[in-house]
Amino acid sequence: MGARIALFTRDLRIHDNPLLSGPGEVVPLFVLDPRLAGLSPNRQRFLHQSLADLRGNLRERGADLVVREGDPAAETVRLAREVDASAVVVAGDVTDYAQRRERRLRDERLPVRVTPGVTVLPPGAVRPGGGADSYRVFTPYFKAWERAAWRAPAATPGKIAMPAGIAPGNLPETPAGDSPGALPGGETEARRRLRDWSLRMSRYDEEHDNLAADHTSRLSADLRFGCLSPLEVAVAAKSDDSPGAHAYLRQLAWRDFYYQVTAAFPGISTVAMRPAADTGWRYDDDALRHWQDGLTGVPIVDAGMRQLRAEGWMHNRARLITAAFLTKHLGIDWRAGLKWFFRWLIDGDVPNNSGNWQWTAGTGNDTRPYRRFNPIRQAQRFDPEGVYVRRYVPELRGVDGVAVHQPWRLPEPVRRGLHYPGPLESQRDEAVWLRD
Structure with a gap:
């Protein structure tokens, strides 16, 4: 042989x-x-x-x-x-x-x-009691994940023996891509980013939601393509006893969580995990297109959607805000948003993109499926000076103070969708920005 x-x-x-x-x-x-x-x-x-x-x-x-x-x-x-x-x-x-x-x-x-x-832990490495094949709630999964024995990292080979005489074949020409600000791929670049991140990880818990500072690892695409070992990244985080490193470790556990969910629920990209919540969606191509193009008139939403096109990536808080706006405020089917994110995201993969869209839409692994996020309050909290908005929405670069976060020029397809009837977590929060 x-x-x-x-x-x-x-x-x-x-x-x-x-x-x-x-x-x-x-x-x-x-x-x-x-x-x-x-x-x-x-x-x-x-x-x-x-x-x-x-x-x-x-x-x-x-x-x-x-x-x-x-x-x-x-x-x-x-x-x-x-x-x-x-x-x-x-x-x-x-x-x-x-x-x-x-x-x-x-x-x-x-x-x-x-x-x-x-993944750090293979799906099925930890299981809930009672014979269930996977965890449906993250917190107990995370506790089991942290306690579990992780494999030892494999040694990096110095020499690799390969049979002679095999035609290697040509690499295809690298396409231009669609996002001019996209990060370059490859293990060499990924390891450089990891070294840089290890110097900043300790502040992750304090600053990861700060949209303007963008204090996130930017390692998601490297993990999606395996240019970095998720185990190696997790070991580095676990060896750092700072609150920031522990908070980042929790995000790596979320990634593993959705892999074990997908292993048990392979239809996660198209089939709702909570079928009862997967009803009443609107199908409005004009409103969807305004959301895709970053032209909803809600500044924080438009900034996130424009960052997606410019960089092939979006800040984690902006992903939550934009996805919640599409599903909970415009009432548009989460599958349309999931498909658009898959089109642009370098880090787009089935378990995490699909799992997070279902979580936001209330059809997936969320213990509070009817939660809604007020985008104006989110912007005021996580982009208080409007730096992130002005970075990606040049039309607002001359607008200062609280005005930069207020809805402006709401197009008709978006306006009619905003009054989509659905369960609200906080009527008061919604009233702040629906009154335009």
Whole structure:
């Protein structure tokens, strides 16, 4: 038997990558699936940059990245037969796409070994009592997650033995992407960002909601593509005893939480987890388009939506505000918002994008599904000087004080949607900004 195939998917790194652990020869492989190519130009660019960086890191260690294009399972099987592979090693993942790929590899009677690496704890590593397959509420999950034994990080290989004579294939030309301010991809850049973040993590609890300061890690895309090991990031946070590091660790646990939710509920992108709450949506293409374009007339919402287009990323607090505005104030189906975020977000992945949209819409894992967020009060609290709004909404750069957060030029499709009847958590909060 020959070398093992290391099938890279969402683990585009050499540090703490169990795919590369173990003796013997390895054939690193990535298969470009043309069916995914048009989903998000931003993610496509980040992916291609990450593949180029991975190839360079593998070549420094005596190996190479074999690149093929086509159906991932079929191309993996073809290469495995070419090299008489002893096994295919792939990181475990929870999406329907990943599960179908794994099943097809097993159907070919190939020895398939699934390794950890996409999450800190694999889905199912901790389970609630009473026979349930996953946690539906985050807090008890987080407590179990913190107490659980984590695997030891895999050693970074100095040299990688690879069979000779395998044509590596060409990397595709990197597309331009749609967002000029998007961060570059690749493990080298990701590790630079991680080093920078480790110096600032201790202030995370105090400043992570400050929209203008943008004191967040900006590591979400690196984690989504596996340019960083989530375990390595979590170990760094856990070793820092500051309140900020603990608050950041909690965010990493939220990421794992939605992976175990998705493993138990694979239809999370389209099927409501609370069907009773998934009713009464409006379908208004004009209002949706104003939201997508950052032209709702509500400054904090427009700033978030314009940041999304400019950077392929949005501040975490702005994601909450914009998603809540679409679902709870305009009454538009959460699936329309989820699809738009998937179109633009570099870090867009099924478990977290879908899980958070369902949480915000009240159809998912929220113990208070009818909560609503007043965008004006949110703006006054988390962007009190209006710096974030003026950064992304140039029309308001000359507006000072509290006026910068007040609704302005509300277009008719948005105006008619604002009076969508639905359960309110606080009538008083709503009255502050609905009175325009």
